[in-house]
Amino acid sequence: MKRKIVILLFSQTILIFTMIFPSLMAITSQSNISNNLVLSITDTNNDLISSTTPILLGKWSTKEYPCTVDISADGRYFVSGEVIHCNVTFYNRNGPKWFNDTGAAINFVAISADGQYVVSGDDDYNLTLFNRTHHLLDYYNFTSGVNTVAISEDGMFFVVGNNNGNVTLFNRSNPNFNQINKMWGHSVGGSVHSVDISRNGKYIVSGNDAGNVTLFTQNNTILWEYNTGITIVNSVGISADGDYIVSGDAEHNVTLFNRTDCFLWNYLAGDGINSVAISQDSQYIVAGDTGGNVTFFMQNSTKLWDYETESYDVYDVAISIDGQYVVAGDGNSNITLFNRDGFVWFYETGDDVEAVAISADGRYIVGGSNDQNVYLLYNGVPSKDNLLPLIILLGMQETGDQVIYIFLIIGIGAAAAIVIFIVLIKKGE
Numbered sequence: 001m002k003r004k005i006v007i008l009l010f011s012q013t014i015l016i017f018t019m020i021f022p023s024l025m026a027i028t029s030q031s032n033i034s035n036n037l038v039l040s041i042t043d044t045n046n047d048l049i050s051s052t053t054p055i056l057l058g059k060w061s062t063k064e065y066p067c068t069v070d071i072s073a074d075g076r077y078f079v080s081g082e083v084i085h086c087n088v089t090f091y092n093r094n095g096p097k098w099f100n101d102t103g104a105a106i107n108f109v110a111i112s113a114d115g116q117y118v119v120s121g122d123d124d125y126n127l128t129l130f131n132r133t134h135h136l137l138d139y140y141n142f143t144s145g146v147n148t149v150a151i152s153e154d155g156m157f158f159v160v161g162n163n164n165g166n167v168t169l170f171n172r173s174n175p176n177f178n179q180i181n182k183m184w185g186h187s188v189g190g191s192v193h194s195v196d197i198s199r200n201g202k203y204i205v206s207g208n209d210a211g212n213v214t215l216f217t218q219n220n221t222i223l224w225e226y227n228t229g230i231t232i233v234n235s236v237g238i239s240a241d242g243d244y245i246v247s248g249d250a251e252h253n254v255t256l257f258n259r260t261d262c263f264l265w266n267y268l269a270g271d272g273i274n275s276v277a278i279s280q281d282s283q284y285i286v287a288g289d290t291g292g293n294v295t296f297f298m299q300n301s302t303k304l305w306d307y308e309t310e311s312y313d314v315y316d317v318a319i320s321i322d323g324q325y326v327v328a329g330d331g332n333s334n335i336t337l338f339n340r341d342g343f344v345w346f347y348e349t350g351d352d353v354e355a356v357a358i359s360a361d362g363r364y365i366v367g368g369s370n371d372q373n374v375y376l377l378y379n380g381v382p383s384k385d386n387l388l389p390l391i392i393l394l395g396m397q398e399t400g401d402q403v404i405y406i407f408l409i410i411g412i413g414a415a416a417a418i419v420i421f422i423v424l425i426k427k428g429e
Contacts, residue, residue, distance in 0.1 A: 054347040055378040066368030070111045071357040075364025077115030081106030098134035112155030121146025138180040157201030161192025167206045184220040196238045203242030207233030239282035248273030254287045265301040277319040284323025288314030315354040325362030329353030335367040
């Protein structure tokens with residue numbers, strides 16, 4: 001009997017080792033992962049257990065600092081733009097897939113939710129449309145520099161804000177929906193610093209350096225225009241349905257509007273607001289300011305928390321689809337993650353982080369640092385339901401073969417354990 005027990009324990013040990021082998025390989029082969037992989041925080045989102053330590057999935061060098069980034073809804077694809085070397089670079093989770101030198105400083109990039117389309121705006125007055133496979137589909141030349149762009153969820157509509165004060169809406173036109181078609185343009189009276197567009201492209205918002213926040217419809221109607229005073233509106237955001245709009249200005253104001261009644265409330269921060277974002281369901285708002293603070297609100301104006309970074313500036317903020325997670329990039333070289341309760345973790349890069357983005361579910365975070373690197377971080381504990389972080393760390397290409405590889409190892413180990421168990425049992429009889 002004792003012999004059978006020993007045999008059983010031996011075979012089970014082989015099975016267990018084989019099942020955890022891929023994870024051990026992933027962790028030990030990735031020098032950029034912190035040694036502290038004790039993951040403990042369980043937050044209110046039952047679908048994601050957040051880690052106390054960020055997991056670095058990738059770090060890729062650029063020719064110059066990436067001043068703008070964006071990420072697809074599932075975190076599978078992301079894009080960066082460089083202000084000096086003029087490159088638009090497209091990535092998947094394994095790294096860069098292609099880049100395009102536009103010949104002018106890239107001020108802004110945006111990617112559709114499915115990662116199929118990318119738009120960029122540059123100082124050479126161009127709006128450029130690419131697809132995921134690196135086809136330059138079309139471009140449009142303006143009479144002044146493109147400061148900011150935004151794209152609808154399906155990549156069918158995109159809006160542009162220019163130095164000369166124009167807001168312009170485009171769509172992808174027939175015959176192949178791959179040509180840029182100008183729908184309309186409006187002058188809002190001052191250089192446009194920020195634009196955003198609702199999920200279905202029906203509503204567009206802009207903010208400019210004359211202090212105006214303007215809400216448009218897709219059919220060329222201005223629903224309202226609100227003047228915040230003699231100040232610069234640095235950032236605007238809009239909910240998925242276009243019902244709620246948030247703005248942040250240089251005079252320290254975070255202001256919430258709705259589509260029908262315009263002004264709802266404003267919060268006076270201690271410093272100028274660099275960046276704002278609103279969750280797609282409009283329930284949560286985040287703002288980052290020039291004093292290094294990140295502030296988190298509910299739609300009803302309740303301030304849930306205010307976090308002071310060690311930086312003099314929070315350059316950029318982004319929020320997950322349900323407002324469960326917030327990411328910020330600051331002047332202290334950090335990419336910082338928060339949840340609805342406050343601080344979760346930070347990852348230190350080599351220089352100021354001027355651009356961040358987060359996937360819809362809050363799992364994947366991308367940051368552009370002035371150390372001339374783009375970083376991809378993972379928020380969560382790799383599990384049986386989400387093997388992709390382990391797959392990426394193993395260095396394999398992101399295809400269906402990854403999952404097959406891992407399960408093949410587990411299967412071979414299980415079969416070997418069973419065979420050994422049967423052979424040893426028979427020998428012992």
